[in-house]
Amino acid sequence: MNHRLDGADAPYWQGLEQGHLLLPRCAHCARWLWPAGHRCASCGGIGMVWEERPLRATLYSWTRTWHRFGFTENLDLPYVSIVVELDDCSVRLMGRMDDPTPDNPRIGEALVGRIGETVVGEDRIPTVIWSRAA
Ligand SMILES: [Zn+2]
Known part of the structure; x- marks a missing residue:
């Protein structure tokens, strides 16, 4: 079983495989959420957006x-x-x-x-x- 395919951080691994560093950010308060989770530790919001970083x-x-x-x-x-x-x-x-x-x-x-x-x-x-x- 490959946890990189279905964990909260799956987009990170998929991004790397495609040549991009993607990190999650809270869709509500814009705080960076790393390690990736399913809920923002700061505002409690559910939902995140993945952004490419240099x-x-x-x-x-x-x-x-x-x-x-x-x-x-x-x-x-x-x-x-x-x-x-x-x-x-x-x-x-x-x-x-x-x-x-x-x-x-x-x-x-x-x-x-x-x-x-x-x-x-x-x-x-x-x-x-x-x-x-x-
Ligand atoms: Zn938040």
């Missing part, structure tokens, strides 16, 4: 993984997992970063994203892959 962000947190664990055989080691804060809506998203080894990523640095995928076992997961803004 792939520009700042680095919020990161970690570099040096050792392999199950189902990550398709990832080159080491790899960098990150949390970014999108520039124009302050939503935080998880993703991967092109590894800037030997320089460590720096919290707050500007990033640009592209949509790729992460292969975990047999599953090909659409993923935003971030790199330093030129």
